[in-house]
Amino acid sequence: MPSNQPLRISSDVPALSEFSLIDRFFARRAARAASPVALGIGDDCALIAPRSGKLLAISTDMLVEGRHFFADVAPGALGHKALAVNLSDLAAMGAEPRAFTLACALPRADEAWLAAFSDGLFALADRYGCALIGGDTTSGPLNLCITVFGDVDAGTALRRDAARDGDDVWVSGTLGDARAGLGVARGEWAAGARAAVAFRAALERPEPRIALGRALAGVARAALDISDGLAGDLQHILDRSNVRAEINADAVPRSAALATLAPDVQRRCTLAGGDDYELCFTAPAAARAAVGAAGAAAGVAVTRIGTIRALSAPSERPAIAWRDAAGAPLSLTLHGFDHFHAD
Numbered sequence: 001m002p003s004n005q006p007l008r009i010s011s012d013v014p015a016l017s018e019f020s021l022i023d024r025f026f027a028r029r030a031a032r033a034a035s036p037v038a039l040g041i042g043d044d045c046a047l048i049a050p051r052s053g054k055l056l057a058i059s060t061d062m063l064v065e066g067r068h069f070f071a072d073v074a075p076g077a078l079g080h081k082a083l084a085v086n087l088s089d090l091a092a093m094g095a096e097p098r099a100f101t102l103a104c105a106l107p108r109a110d111e112a113w114l115a116a117f118s119d120g121l122f123a124l125a126d127r128y129g130c131a132l133i134g135g136d137t138t139s140g141p142l143n144l145c146i147t148v149f150g151d152v153d154a155g156t157a158l159r160r161d162a163a164r165d166g167d168d169v170w171v172s173g174t175l176g177d178a179r180a181g182l183g184v185a186r187g188e189w190a191a192g193a194r195a196a197v198a199f200r201a202a203l204e205r206p207e208p209r210i211a212l213g214r215a216l217a218g219v220a221r222a223a224l225d226i227s228d229g230l231a232g233d234l235q236h237i238l239d240r241s242n243v244r245a246e247i248n249a250d251a252v253p254r255s256a257a258l259a260t261l262a263p264d265v266q267r268r269c270t271l272a273g274g275d276d277y278e279l280c281f282t283a284p285a286a287a288r289a290a291v292g293a294a295g296a297a298a299g300v301a302v303t304r305i306g307t308i309r310a311l312s313a314p315s316e317r318p319a320i321a322w323r324d325a326a327g328a329p330l331s332l333t334l335h336g337f338d339h340f341h342a343d
Contacts, residue, residue, distance in 0.1 A: 046133035054151040059089035065142040077204040079120030086148040087208035088277040092225040094158045094217030095150035097130040105140035158223035163241035165310035167282035174255040177202035179273025195257035206277040215294035223281035229274040238318035247306035250325035
């Protein structure tokens, strides 16, 4: 974890060196994590021994202050979310977590902040036996970048290009609470005290669906995690699989807290909200019982919301046809979160 310059607590406090920072808040705790890595923090590279018959699943996500989280977010929650959004990518592939790296730019080396951040980070890492094996630190605006590594059977990896005509479209959990929390924080709408607490928890502490993803491996076909909103993320499956989808917008599951908001806000949050980190996946209609069993085994509700259809002509483009509970077409203009044109 080399650094470009020393990190300071303040102008009148001695510098906390990069290596003492790493040793105190990250390396010692990483060494206690149970993980099948050959070599972790302390050398130029970490070494991971491949497992027989497995593919190595790798994903990277970056969280930038002001773009992905508010400046006043609790550091423990931020540590949790920084890893959770990456573990969610492994879940979407049906992979088992193994290890991760952390690269971070810090405006200052605040020891209390680092202690709380690392507590949140390692509490989640320990739940999945996922070891920190390296990374980088430097001074700068708060920026966190994690790369995760996992194992998945070559024949059961859940890919975006595997949806087929007649597949059911499913989602896990409920959608929209994180976007509702963002809206409350921005003053876009108001919520009751209990609902506001639920929304903030959804926004700051998403739960990666690792157990569900692993249970769906070999059952589902295509999958991804809902990070940028159902409308935008499902479109990725359609584009990669060259199919279209018919979706019942009223079937998309929502929480009791979200149901307290206005109907138009509920629809906006559930269909195009983002930051849910639930799974959206397709599976053959014949696999409905198996999908239900996978959800029950993982302790996560799964809801069937639509159907995959083949394109009717070579000129037709993959798209989502939104319908209400009665099957009537809905005219909706929806798009997922765009990091360069965020709403």
